[in-house]
Amino acid sequence: MKRILFVTDHLGGGGAPISIIALSSALAERDCEVSIVSLQDKVWHEPPEGVRIKVLDFQYRSPWQKLRRYRLHARLLDQWLRDQAHEFDLVVANLHYSHQVINRSSLAKRAWLCIRTDPTVALMGSRRPGRFARLRRLYHRRRVLAISRGMLDSLARLGIGPAVSRVIPNIIDAVAIQTAMKESVPYDDYIVYVGRLDKRQKRYDRLFNAYAISGVSQRLLVVGDGEIDEAKKIVDSLGIADRVTFVGQQENPYPYMHHARLLVLASDYEGFGRVIAESLVCGTPVVSTDCPSGPREVLGEGLERCLAPLDDGEALGSRIAEVIENPPVIKSRHYETFKPSAIADQYVQLMLMEGSGSECGGSKP
Missing domain, CATH: 3.40.50.2000 (Glycogen Phosphorylase B;)
Structure with a gap:
């Protein structure tokens, strides 16, 4: 042994x-x-x-x-x-x-x-x-x-x-995630951010700016805890408070990923980008900044168009609109290596x- x-x-x-x-x-x-x-x-x-x-x-x-x-x-x-x-x-x-x-x-x-x-x-x-x-x-x-x-x-x-x-x-345990994701959520036609609200790494300020720029009609759900008061101030300043919903940390976030049109990540850096791979397992496309060091390695196999340059907020907003309009088909080959x-x-x-x-x-x- x-x-x-x-x-x-x-x-x-x-x-x-x-x-x-x-x-x-x-x-x-x-x-x-x-x-x-x-x-x-x-x-x-x-x-x-x-x-x-x-x-x-x-x-x-x-x-x-x-x-x-x-x-x-x-x-x-x-x-x-x-x-x-x-x-x-x-x-x-x-x-x-x-x-x-x-x-x-x-x-x-x-x-x-x-x-x-x-x-x-x-x-x-x-x-x-x-x-x-x-x-x-x-x-x-x-x-x-x-x-x-x-x-x-x-x-x-x-x-x-x-x-x-x-x-x-x-x-990434696809079997467990795909079992957990089947629950219903009280929202429809939305895009989602899942993760801790940490401005230094996750750059929720960039996320909200890109969402405002994108012009998409879908609501943005924010799943996670952290710097919620600071995040709400930014949302108010951008005039999008009526289209952004903070649902807090969820014991089971996978239904929120599964039922979303799109998951967005605006980080300055990641270790691996676990939430990206989990979203793909849920069958949900991802738009992410092309930050060090994980997103590009996860979003391969034809999903590279879902990446936006790191310091280009307008490009991130454009990617959101483009992927909503023309979403890629997520297949098991996109996550089976994990x-x-x-x-x-x-x-x-x-x-x-x-x-x-x-x-x-x-x-x-």
């Missing part, structure tokens, strides 16, 4: 915990023994059958401990590892804090660091000295997994070269390569 360890900052909200849980479930179904270590006491998800979750929380109690928190947390992880009856065949660390801890632990030379956000985001607007040097120390000559090729391209532009790299995208069995296959292959002692070198799709 192959043993796999995922280390993550937390298992709370956000796309990363959802992806880790889905991947763990798919690998457990392959008769792998899967353990997840959460470095925060923040676990909002039930473990899938056959998956073990361990919380290794560390709370610093002094400025000295805060300064050395990564190293102290790594000691806690190493102590737990020594107590395990067997070694792990594959170790994958997810998210920034976990990367810092792993690189100071006994797993530093063999763990894969899974990047789920474009690394250049850490440098955006920052005036803190040494930020680039810290990023280089974190990933240069390390084993790096990325959920989109654009992330590896970003590292390369910064002169950061992993020792070994590989691209394995997120799991299905659980396909992604699990790639992780199993990664384990087999490690077990044979061969290099997994090179960035592979």
